[in-house]
Amino acid sequence: MKRKRKELPETRPPGAPEDPWSAFAAIAADKPPGRIRRGLRAVWRAVVHEYALAAYISAVLAIGLTWPTLRYPLHTLPQDLGDPSRQAWQVSWLGHVLRTNPVKLWQSNAYFPNGNSFAYGDSLLGYAAFGLVGDGPAAAVLRYNILFVLAHALLLFGAYALVRQLGARPTGAAVAAAAFAYAPWRLAQEGHLDIVSAGAIPLALALLARGHGWSMRYGFRPERRRAGWAALGWLVATWQLSLGFSLGLPFAYVLGGIVLFLLMAVPVRRLRRRRREQRQKKEQTGKEQAGKEPAAVPETGAETGPTTKPAAGTKTEPAAASETGAKAGPATTPEVKAKTEPVATSEAEAKAGPATTPEVKAKADSVTPEAEANVSPATTPGAGAKTEPATTSDAGAEGGPVIASQTGTKPAEAGSQADKADEAVGAAETKPATDDPAASGPGRAEPGEEAAEKQQAVARDGVPSGLEIRKERPAGTKTAVDEAAKGPVGKAKPAGPTKTGTETGKAETGSTETSEAGEADKPALKKGKRRVGKTRPKKTGTGARRPRRESRAVLGWRLLVTNILGVLFFLGVGAAIAIPYLRAPDSPTRGEEIDFFSPPLRSLLIAPAESRIWGAAHVTPRASLGWPAEMSLLPGFVLYALALTGLLFSIWRWRQRLVLVLALAAAVILTLGTNFFGGRWTYLPLFGHFPASFDLRISGRLTLWTTLLLAILAAGAIDEFVRRIEHFAAQRTPPWPSPWLRLATLIPLLLVVLEGWNATAHPVAPAQPAALRTVGGPVLVLPTAALSDQTVQLWTTSRYQQVTNGGGIVAAAKQEELRQKVASFPDLASIQYLRDNGVGTVLLIRSEVVGTPWEQAGDLPVDALGIRREDLPDAVVFRLN
Known part of the structure; x- marks a missing residue:
């Protein structure tokens, strides 16, 4: 019979010496990570953070949905050669003047001899830092294309941050951001960098909401207030205003409405809290007095008193x-x-x-x-x-x-x-x-x-x-x-x-x-009533402290000071930028232009020609519009369907949906301009009194706010759909539908991105004439026209010599007068007119004069006119003095 093995004791008997082998079995304490490891961990967390991933995806998606912008970034411009050329010159001028003489910021080298000529359109001051790198037309074109792609990425990232801050899940926020950034109507504005650069609007709203601890889903949460985020929000809002007034002024109205709401909401909230506290104190005092009254004494003589719990x-x-x-x-x-x-x-x-x-x-x-x-x-x-x-x-x-x-x-x-x-x-x-x-x-x-x-x-x-x-x-x-x-x-x-x-x-x-x-x-x-809602934490007993009043208030003193300084900074920068704009020449036909560019209601269902999905299908309805480039305002049919679903099926509360619908109606009314009861009580009181230099004559650009509100409604529907799918998958054992149903939530995102697929043209920018790298100013470049003058402005980015050429709509009357006066050049009348305006040189570009009034100007004799002519390989130079 096999003897059972005796088990050894697990512990040593009392009084026995310590086991010498125990030192080898001791486990050394883990050494805390050093600075380098902690730093690497922090960097890794930042790299894989949700908003870092959102930034990467925004950049990749912007490159894909603006393609082929970066295919030939040194030679092509998106949509046309008009406004993109002029805005590429603007960013270059900002860098040049900051390096040489910042005092002359508003006295640009174009539109000579007019003053404050840099205020003839949205200034794009926020992009001045980009202008410090590189010189010449090629660098200006490359810089513009990079900014163009980054602006689309910021549109997506800013909208995502805002909708996430409002309380939506990542899927709903992604759909809303894509619908806002790549709405079909925006394809008609691809030639306007100042209109594409609207991503700071939702980003600033997201930062301000985060700083105030507010979200639409959870309301104000004082413990989440951060004055630093609010300060950053005001800086981003000011940066958006510096890009231009065409979008900056409507944004300023929205911020003003938010500030007025806070000015009314904070005192009302404090007054209601004070009254509630006084009522509770009064009730408590009454109960204490009632408890101190003499109670009925029984036969035993014992003194009675109310019982307590x-x-x-x-x-x-x-x-x-x-x-x-x-x-x-x-x-x-x-x-x-x-x-x-x-x-x-x-x-x-x-x-x-x-x-x-x-x-x-x-x-x-x-x-x-x-x-x-x-x-x-x-x-x-x-x-x-x-x-x-x-x-x-x-x-x-x-x-x-x-x-x-x-x-x-x-x-x-x-x-x-x-x-x-x-x-x-x-x-x-x-x-x-x-x-x-x-x-x-x-x-x-x-x-x-x-x-x-x-x-x-x-x-x-x-x-x-x-x-x-x-x-x-x-x-x-x-x-x-x-x-x-x-x-x-x-x-x-x-x-x-x-x-x-x-x-x-x-x-x-x-x-x-x-x-x-x-x-x-x-x-x-x-009274037999139930108190429903969140419990109000209230410590009682010895040594307990009541929470400070600041933590229960809507605004703490730090946040209040931050908002005051932020508002003052925003208004100060806006006023400083507005001074040269107020001095710029106004247009006598500004009211007629507002009427002309006001879109009809049906324009919200018509896509621009640059839309690859709907452009060809909407040729006929688009032809019925007065100016299709500014009146094709379709936010997207998928977005319409999702927003309509969000009215009935959403994570947002009913009252929040009602507020969104009312704000959406107001945005649509403002977008229609004077087509809604003449605009006397809507668009004209808000924007009709500003001069033409503020570029607020096109009311259709306010469809940006319509798109943003529709995107928020759509995010509510997508978020509720995702929530129900997760709940349904959790009830299954095993949860087999989960992967497929999660993929189904991406279908709206794919449809929204598909509607934003562009068919935008990318023409090649004309090469700079060699004569513009040698000739000095002031100079008139022929031929001159509203479109070609903007290309001339781009060519001047090598020497920034003063030129009389200039495009845009602000100085359109003066520039048209100049073109009429020099239409017969070279003759005595045109030469005298140029001399009176201080112009001493005329440069005729031979490759550009075909089909213009100056087609034969380079071959006419000039000896009797008192001027001198120099023939160059690609141009003719006329010396007037």
Whole structure:
């Protein structure tokens, strides 16, 4: 037979020397990571952060959806050679003037001899840092193309950050951002960098909302306030204003509305809080005074006082009421109002609400003198009835009406039964009222939806939710409270440490009911109403501190100072930029231009020609528009469908959806310009009085706000769809639909991106004539026209010599006068006109004059005109002096 192996002891016997091999088995403590490792971890977390990933995806998607912009970035420009050439010159001029003479910022080299000529259109001041790198037309074209792609990336990233801050999930925010950044109407604006550069608008709103701790889904959360984010938001908003007034001024109106809302909301919120606190203080003072009034004294001569409710886990004294009971308020029972009788109650049943049973009435009459001597009488001030001794649980005085005991014990035994009642509170609330499984009733705790429905039914009947009325139990049945209530009579134990009202409220009900210890909650409980909503944390007891008022306010002092400085900085920069714009020449036909460019309502359903999906299909309706390039304002049919779904199926609340719809209606009305009742009460009062240099004559560009509001509505629908899919997948075992259903959530994103697929032309920019790298100014370059002059401005980025050429709409009247005066050049009249304006040189580009009035100007004799001509390989130079 095999002998069983003796097991070795796991521990050494007492007094034995230490095992020398234990040193090899000791585990050394982990060494904390050093600075380099912590730094690498921080960098890695930043690289894989959600917003870092959003930035990467935004850049990649911008390159793909603007292709072929970066295919030949040194030679081509998106859409046309007009405004892109002029805006490429603007960014180059900003870098040149900052390096040489910043004082001459607004005195550009074009439009000679006009002053403040750099204010003839949106200035793009925010891109000045990019102009510091590189010189010449090729560098200007490359710089413009890079900024063009980055502007699209910022559109996507800014909209994503805003919708995420409002409370949407990543999928909903991605769909909203793509719909905002690549809406079909934006394809018609690809030649205007100032209009494409609108991504700072949603980004600034997101930063301001983050700094104020506000989201549309969760409201204001003071603990999330950060003055630094708010300051960054004001800086980004100011940067957006510096890019141009065509989008900056409407954005300023939106920010002004937000500031006015805060100016009204903060005082109203504080006034309401102050009134609520005064009302609560007044009610508390009244209760304290009522508790100090002399109570009815029974025959034993004992002085009565209102009972109080200790926290869970404390022991009640049968002979005297708690000292804090006078502060908490009197205990009121239906039995006291009718006929005050000595009633024995337990703490667990005192939390359940008023209940009158035949068993209590029968046993209440059998009160003995000995019982009266052993109990402390409880009074109900103001009840209007004669009070007699009654032993009540302290919980009834603070949490609500006192509930009569259903156990059938005599009043003399109540003092000792309360000793152990608090230890069985949890068992009494969860254990059925009877051991019989077939028994049911309100006293029985039911799990799940049945318990919730029963609590709602009790709340509708006038009893606080979470408090259940016990029915009469069959004889012989016992509960945990009945077992705990047994013990020696007359022994009083000291009360244990009390808990806060929030903790006792959770221990009593186990639901989302608010604290029962708060003084403001008592009137609601006495009236039988349920306080619904978030619990207000309120510490009580010795050494507890109340939260500072700043944490409960909408704005703290840091955030208030940040907002004041941010508003002043925003207004100061805007006013400084506006000064040269106010000095620029105005257009006498500004009102007619606003009428002409105001789009009809049907334009919101018409896509531009640059849309690869809808461009060819909308040729006929687009031809009915007065100016299709500025009136094709389709935000996207997929976006329309998602936003319409979001009205009925969304994570946003109904009132939030209503506000979004009202804001959407206002945005559409402003977009229509003078086509909505002449614009007398809408567009014209807001934008009609600004000069032409502010470039606010095209109301259709306000469709940006229409698209943003539609995108927010669409995000609500997508987010609700994702939430329901996740819930449905979680119910499956195993969750097999999850991967496929998650892929289904990307279908709206693909459809939105597909609608933004462009067919934008990318013409090749003309090469710079060699003569412009040698000739000085002031010079007139021929031929001159509204479109070709913008290309001339681009050519001057090598030497920045003064030229009379210049495109755009601000100085259109003066430039047209110049072209009429020099149409017959070279002749005496045109030469004298140029001399009077300080022009000493005329440069004729031979490759550009075909089909223009100056086609033969390079071959005419000039000896009798008093000027000199120089023939160059690609141009002719006329010296007027």
